[in-house]
Amino acid sequence: MGVPKALTIAGSDSGGGAGIQADLKTFSAFRVFGMSVITAVTAQNSLGVQAVFNLPPEFVGRQIESVLSDFGADVVKIGMLSTAPIIAEVAERLRAYAREEAGRDPLRVVLDPVMIAKSGDQLLQPEARAALIKELLPQALVVTPNLHEAEALADMPVATEADMEEAARRILALGPRNVLVKGGHLRDAATDILWNGRDFTRFTAARLASTSTHGTGCTFASAIAACLARGHALKDAISEAKAYVTAAIREGFQAGRGVGALRHFVASW
Ligand SMILES: Nc1ncnc2c1ncn2[C@@H]1O[C@H](COP(=O)(O)OP(=O)(O)OP(=O)(O)O)[C@@H](O)[C@H]1O
Ligand SMILES: [Mg+2]
Numbered sequence: 577m578g579v580p581k582a583l584t585i586a587g588s589d590s591g592g593g594a595g596i597q598a599d600l601k602t603f604s605a606f607r608v609f610g611m612s613v614i615t616a617v618t619a620q621n622s623l624g625v626q627a628v629f630n631l632p633p634e635f636v637g638r639q640i641e642s643v644l645s646d647f648g649a650d651v652v653k654i655g656m657l658s659t660a661p662i663i664a665e666v667a668e669r670l671r672a673y674a675r676e677e678a679g680r681d682p683l684r685v686v687l688d689p690v691m692i693a694k695s696g697d698q699l700l701q702p703e704a705r706a707a708l709i710k711e712l713l714p715q716a717l718v719v720t721p722n723l724h725e726a727e728a729l730a731d732m733p734v735a736t737e738a739d740m741e742e743a744a745r746r747i748l749a750l751g752p753r754n755v756l757v758k759g760g761h762l763r764d765a766a767t768d769i770l771w772n773g774r775d776f777t778r779f780t781a782a783r784l785a786s787t788s789t790h791g792t793g794c795t796f797a798s799a800i801a802a803c804l805a806r807g808h809a810l811k812d813a814i815s816e817a818k819a820y821v822t823a824a825i826r827e828g829f830q831a832g833r834g835v836g837a838l839r840h841f842v843a844s845w
Contacts, residue, residue: 579607579608579609580607580608580609580650580651580802580805580806580807581608581609581610581611581647581648581649581650581805582603582608582609582610582611582649582650582651582652582653582798582801582802582805583610583611583612583613583643583644583647583649583651583652583653584596584599584600584603584610584611584612584613584652584653584654584655584798584801585612585613585615585636585640585652585653585654585655585657585666586599586612586613586614586615586653586654586655586656586657586690586794587614587615587616587617587618587628587655587656587658588614588616588617588618589618589620589791590617590618590619590620590621591620591621591622591790591831591832592831592837593622593790593791593831593837593838594620594790594791594793594794594795595618595655595656595791595794596612596614596655598791598794598795598798598838598840599612599653599655599794599795599798600612601795601840601841602794602795602798602799602802602820602840603798603801603802603805604840604841605799605802605820605840605841605842605843606799606802606803606805606806606820607806608802608805608806611643611647611649613636613639613640613643614631614636614639615630615631615636615656615657615658615662615666616628616629616630616631616656616658616662617629617631621832621834622790622831622832622833622834622835622836622837623832623833623834624834628658630658630659630662631662633659633661633662633664633665634665636662636665636666637665637666637668637669640666640669640670640673641669644669644673649683650684650804650805651683651684651685651686651801651802651804651805652670652683652684652685652686652801653685653686653688653797653798653800653801654666654685654686654687654688654712654716655688655690655794655797656690656699657690657700657704657708657712658700658704659701659704660701660703660704660706660707663704663707663708663711663712664707664711666712667707667711667712667715670683670685670715671715684717684804685712685715685716685717686716686717686718686720686797686798686800686801686804687712687713687715687716687718687719687720687752688719688720688793688794688797689708689712689713689719689720689721689725689729690725690793691705691708691721691724691725691728692722692724692725692728693724694722694724694760694761694789694792694793696724705728709729709750713729713747713750713751713752714750714751714752715751716751716752716753717752717753717754717804717810718752718753718754718755718756718770718800718810719747719752719754719755719756720756720758720793720796720797720800721743721747721755721756721757721758722757722758722760722761722793723735723740723757723758723759723760723761723762724761726740726743726744726747726757727743729743729746729747729750730742730743730744730746730747731746732746734757737759737762737767737769737778740757740759740769741769741771741776743757744756744757744769744770744771744776745771748771748773753772753773754770754771754772754773754810755770755771756768756769756770756771756800756814757769757771758793758796760789760792760793762783763783764783765780765781765782765783766780766781766782766783766784766822767779767780767781768780768814768818770810770811770814772810777811777814779814779815779818781818781819781822782822784822784825784826786825786826786828786836787828787835787836788825788828788829788830788835788836788837788838788839789825789828789835789836789838790835790836790837790838791837791838792821792825792838795820795821795824795838795840796817796818796821799816799817799820799821800813800814800817802817803816803817820842821838823839823842824838824839824840824842825838827839827842
């Protein structure tokens with residue numbers, strides 16, 4: 577087989593730990609060719625986000641057109657989209673590609689619905705949230721909300737594994753083919769729950785007491801995308817991605833003066 581290809585559509589983290597940079601490192605760690613469409617540029621380091629510059633939606637669209645018209649992609653991973661017009665542009669470009677490529681396998685989309693950070697910080701305005709739900713959720717092969725995002729998407733409090741299951745059922749009704757609710761913020765184990773409309777699958781790891789968790793969400797979704805690009809079925813892709821992100825947290829290190837970084841090339845250095 578040739579080299580699998582994955583495209584990330586997300587924001588740039590100048591600090592290198594999350595966003596586009598985490599996605600490309602993760603793709604590379606799985607020996608997948610990574611391509612990127614940048615939606616926003618952040619001035620960011622391990623101490624926080626100092627500034628955000630959203631790209632014009634048309635320019636986001638131009639990048640998608642350039643990449644897909646030449647390389648195509650085995651998988652598309654979507655992260656931070658910032659504004660409703662950017663979300664509308666991305667959704668329309670993906671729909672247009674699907675129409676043009678009718679007859680071929682549809683693009684497989686891993687949608688990390690970045691709305692609320694693990695800190696609880698709101699990352700998307702209400703109208704952008706609505707656009708994400710209406711335009712992108714129905715195009716996703718799998719959507720990966722954290723507990724806060726599951727609450728917002730399912731419109732219910734989510735604190736226990738039973739809540740995660742109920743939220744996953746409600747989110748599936750919004751159109752994605754699979755829902756993976758991440759339990760990185762549960763008190764005990766780090767258990768993520770997958771719902772495919774037929775059965776629930778749990779992916780569990782011990783909860784690590786670490787501050788090297790910047791970019792875990794981006795890294796996990798990108799690892800799932802990379803494993804799908806390599807031909808794994810979804811459940812296998814999630815198992816492998818879970819092992820990878822757990823190891824990258826465990827081997828995390830202090831890169832700046834604030835929160836620690838994940839070790840993306842955990843198998844080699
Ligand atoms: N302290 C931890 N120990 C072990 N696993 C963790 C820990 N924190 C997160 N994870 C795992 O990392 C993956 C990413 O989940 P998380 O809930 O952190 O996403 P997120 O909130 O979207 O992250 P981000 O704030 O980076 O967007 C999940 O598999 C989760 O279970
Ligand atoms: Mg996240």
